[in-house]
Amino acid sequence: MKRRPRRSVPALLSAVVLLGLCVLVAVSAIQRLLGERAWISYDTVAATLHDLRWTDVATAVAGGVLALAGVVLLLAAILPGAATVLPLAGRFDSGVARGGYRTTLRTAAAGVDGVAAARVKLGRRRVKVCVDTARTRPDGLADAVRAAVADRLDRIGPATHPAVAVRVRAPRRTT
Structure with missing residues (x-):
């Protein structure tokens, strides 16, 4: 669907x-x-x-x-536009609304410790997540966000599993 x-x-x-x-x-x-x-x-x-x-x-x-x-x-x-309902894997003809899909992935990314704000962009084959943090050393934050979003994607179960790309925006280091 x-x-x-x-x-x-x-x-x-x-x-x-x-x-x-x-x-x-x-x-x-x-x-x-x-x-x-x-x-x-x-x-x-x-x-x-x-x-x-x-x-x-x-x-x-x-x-x-x-x-x-x-x-x-x-x-x-x-030309086809972006799908408004994205198909889910499984036997039944089921789908999830694009806005709800984006919101639940943004919530998963924002739930990671150290993330101040998160933005999600849905593509055909990739989910781009941009997070803001107040940490001056955001080491490991991108991996934690990627894992949280991938876990949420596994629980949702989309028909095509997109790749997750994470970008972290942190304040400049003072040292």
């Missing part, structure tokens, strides 16, 4: 831009039908578009921008 995120941000942006253009066209058409002065003059738009050539810089820039937007939307639709 690997649930993927919804692509709501690209869809929302596309919908808002298209809605804005549709509203603009509809308001201009209604104003033209009612005989009022339109926000956007149809005659001006038609004359400007008629005067454009395929070799003009404005046409090339507009085409490039639209092509880039299309490629970005296509890639957002095709």
